[in-house]
Amino acid sequence: MQAVATVRERERNQAPVETAKADDLHPSFLLRLLDEIDYGLVLVNAQGRVQHANHLARYELATGRLLHSGPDGQIGTAAAPQTEQLVAAIHGALQGRRRLLYLTHGEHNMPLAVIPLVHALEGPASSVLLVMARQRAGDNLALQMFAREHSLTPTEESVLRALCDGRDVDEIAIQHGVAESTVRTQVRSLRDKTGANGIRQLVQRVLALPPVVPALRGNGSPQRASALSGFQFV
Structure with a gap:
C-alpha cells in the first residue's frame, strides 16, 4: 500500500505532459500513422459510405472477400444477411453502441468490431469506425x-x-x-x-508484439497493386 501511495504522490507532483491535439497534426501524418497499424481500419459515415480506409482495409475492400464497397462507396459484405447485420450495427454505433460481428464467406472469416467515435452522452455520432481482426501473427x-x-x-x-x-x-x-x-x-x-x-x-x-504494418505493404504482386490502385473512396 505504501508503494502505491508513493507512486500516486509522484503522479500528482509531475507536470502534465504537453501533447499536440489531433486537429494540430497534418492530415498526411495521421493517414501514415494509420497505415502503420496491423489492423484494417475503415471509417464510414452515417449512411455507411466509406470515408477513409487504411492500407490493410483498402486491400480487403479491393479483394471483396468479406467486405466490399460499391460504386457509390457503400460498405457491404459478401452475403446479404451479414450486410443487414453490418448496417444495423452501424446504426447502433451512431447511437453510441459497440458491436462485434463475425463475417464469413467460404473458407474466409473475420471478426469485425463496429465502434462509435463519440460517447453516447455526447450526442449522435456522424462517423463509425470498423476495425478488422488483426493479421495472422x-x-x-x-x-x-x-x-x-x-x-x-x-x-x-x-x-x-x-x-x-x-x-x-x-x-x-x-x-x-x-x-x-x-x-x-x-x-x-x-x-x-x-x-x-x-x-x-x-x-x-x-x-504480444506491437501490431506493426505487415509485409503485405511491400509485396510487389501486380494483382494486389492493380486491385489497390483501382479502388476509389468517397
Whole structure:
C-alpha cells in the first residue's frame, strides 16, 4: 500500500505532459500513422459510405472477400444477411453502441468490431469506425523485428512463423522437407536465443508484439497493386 501511495504522490507532483491535439497534426501524418497499424481500419459515415480506409482495409475492400464497397462507396459484405447485420450495427454505433460481428464467406472469416467515435452522452455520432481482426501473427512485420533482435537465422524465423500459424512440429518438418528431429533442434535453439520456457511462451511473446504494418505493404504482386490502385473512396 505504501508503494502505491508513493507512486500516486509522484503522479500528482509531475507536470502534465504537453501533447499536440489531433486537429494540430497534418492530415498526411495521421493517414501514415494509420497505415502503420496491423489492423484494417475503415471509417464510414452515417449512411455507411466509406470515408477513409487504411492500407490493410483498402486491400480487403479491393479483394471483396468479406467486405466490399460499391460504386457509390457503400460498405457491404459478401452475403446479404451479414450486410443487414453490418448496417444495423452501424446504426447502433451512431447511437453510441459497440458491436462485434463475425463475417464469413467460404473458407474466409473475420471478426469485425463496429465502434462509435463519440460517447453516447455526447450526442449522435456522424462517423463509425470498423476495425478488422488483426493479421495472422506470422504476417506481422514485428515478427521479423523480433527475429533480428534475437539473432535468429532465416530458418529459425521460418519455424517460428509456422509455430505462430498453429503448425505442429511434424507439419513444419513436412513443409520444410526435413526430419522432425531437425525441427525440434531448431525449436530448442529458438528457446535458447529468446529465453522462452517452451513453445507456448514463445508464441505468446510473438502474439504480444506491437501490431506493426505487415509485409503485405511491400509485396510487389501486380494483382494486389492493380486491385489497390483501382479502388476509389468517397
